[in-house]
Amino acid sequence: MDLRLTAEQEQYRRDVCALLRRDDVQAEAASARRLPPGQEPGLLDVYRLLGERGWLAPNWPAEHGGLGRTIVEKAILTEEMIAHGVPDVVHTLAIDIVGLAVHLFGSAEMQDRLLPRLARGEGLGCVLFSEPEVGSDLAALTTRAEPEAGGWRLYGRKVYSLKSHLADFGLCAARTTASEVPYHGITVFAVPLDTPGVTVRPMWTMADERFGEVTLSGPLMTEADVLGEVDGGWPVVGRVLGLERTGIEFAAKGRRLLDAVLSHQDAVLAPEEGPSPYAEQLVALDAQVRAGELLSWQALGKLAAGDYDDPVYPMAKWHSTETAKAIAAITAEVCGLDAVLSARDPDSPPGWVVESALRDAPGFTLASGTSEVMLSLIASGALGLAP
Template structure:
């Protein structure tokens, strides 16, 4: 596997870096990082600037707002946005997960309806999967799509949905048919989030990223809103979760966190003569290993083969590494690491305090570490018969 960028890809990486280093972008990022605790960034002006160049969804066809490039260019953009501290959750959800799922599985009408607005940085998507009581056990869904003429009425409650307060659309899993086979009879719908019958309520937590509860009270959907086939949503979810698990964004976050720790220890000299030097070398090796795993998984996607096991390995390793760095940051850097980015004494763009609060969620989202290990053991190693 060749991990070297082509000259064209390297030129694109430098061009993205130049844009994200512009003073106006850095000012926008600084403002976003210092928003009050009950606010958070949604769609950003830098998204629109990237979109003007066709970069925000660069791997989509031109008719949908991209440049028809590969997922490699898209991964380069994602890495650079995270490295430069651009709030990325809305972008990742909208383009890399929701948009890419519609791009791969949607009808031409669905693509024309939803993708250009996302690619222009003017619309956002979210995911509605998790429910109370069942967590991420999607075979136990209680959200129901009840028949209504030539369509359905959607009833249910979804929880722990990120950025749904900004979203125009959501990918929502609901049960359309009762079946003895628990994974049969599930359908994935594209839900317009601004329609009557959709209510978004905050679920406050320690994280800077607000979780939401989304209550679905009879919103009417038709066959035009179905992603994939009716009752075959499990296959759609399989593809959707695979898209989430390449690990690209997590390896980039791990690198940015470790660089912040290294910068602080260099500034203070706190590592000299301590036991942390060897640990930092070890963490650096783990970050590099995560990058290799993530790009290998991405290479499979580029070849049209989404390898579940490789994606599971990448997701497990990159999130565990980012979590470990987040938890060790305060130990290595001392009390400085506990300064909020909103604190006047914090370094510009300081992120370790926020990362420490976010750390537990890294290994829960998109499939827990335990689920990833089970997948690797069963499908990859054949250990669970």
């Protein structure tokens, strides 16, 4: 495995870092972190600055707003946005998950209609997969697409749809044909969320980013709204989830959180006072973060080569999320009461992320498939064990 970047990729990283370090960008990032409770960052000006240069989706072709480069440049951008404190959830959803699914499975007309706006940092898509009582078993989804002249009417309820209240459209998995084979008969639609028959309600949680409950009461979808094949949506669902499971985002968040803990005055004591009682644990966590970064880049290499089914994806996702969760768990011990200081508090250190991480970390091992699901995939895919 060769993890060395090309000279062009190294220059791209330097150019991205230079933009993200700009005073106006850092001021916007700081303002976004200090939004009052109940408010959250959406489409930021920095996204548009990146979009103007083709940097927001560098792996997309120029006609769709990118640079025609590779998934490596996209991963570099994700790492650096997180490292520089720029809110990344909208970007990850719009480009890494929803946009890339449209790029891979959408018709030419759908790509021309949806991708340029995402790549400019002017639009957002969300994911409408999870349902009540279904959990991680998406093959058991009950949302139905009833045929009608010209298309289908969608009926069902989706939950835990991140940022759906800000999104222009959502990728919705629905059952178009009843089948004894649970993976057959599912179709993925790109549903405009301002369509009559779509209702979005908030689902409040401890996290800074809002989830939504989306009720589908008969919005009309046509062939133009279908990703992939009718009744053949399961590969689309699997690919979307696979794109979320490279672990690159969670590895970068784990690194930033650990760096924040290590920068705390009590994390490393002065030599005359002896080493920190947490030194051994912090060193071990640092090694785990490094291992997660390597796993994530290995997964990205597989993705770049077109190998979408390798067990490295659940391995990278499981390792990076469990590590980030473990780092969050130790922060309260290392940082004491400072760990509960909100970034909105004037007494919190600059760029403080610990308090929000304490609230977000439990969801790391749930989003994009639970740790238990990842272990099952590793057991079957890497070890050949029967389910």
